[in-house]
Amino acid sequence: MSYKTYTTEAIVCGSRASNTSDKSFLRFTKDAGMLWASAKSVREERSKQRFALQDFSLSKVSLVRGKTGWRVGSAEGQGNFFERASGQTGRAGAARLVRLLRQFIHGEVTHPLLFEDAKEALTQMADSEGDAANILAIFTLRLLYRLGYVAKTPTVERYLEEEEWWMLPPLPEAAARVVEQAKSVSHL
16 A cells, blocks of 8 residues: 655654654644654664754655654755754744744644744744844734734734735734733633
């Protein structure tokens, strides 16, 4: 019996070791949503995939859906946002963003626009040190909007529609209150 292979971009949001050299990865994928996928012998020193499957990595991955869940067929690393960040605020911003993804995204539901926002936010936080808090705040607003927790109002409209949203000024106080209220209403 043959299995279909899915190739997509993915951000590694976490991992856990299993057995002697195996590992399972929580991946936010562009085409399949948030899912756990296991990889055999990836913790061995001779493994060619181990660098592409580190936490905070962006990679192009081939996934196979088997009887017991998803498996990583191959992975090609495109960079690690945590390692690329030049300072502590960029690394902390990447960790907070991944924590937000883990908190709010569940299941194999595709969110391609949200994936692109997350990839852009991680890239911008790794490249520009001072704006990490602002980028994270605007990303949080966009995340909550894309998941249906925030309505488009004149207060937040600019932050939701701008193509280069990471360059916008900090959220006004009213928009920050909308984000906090949406977080509390979500119960996540």
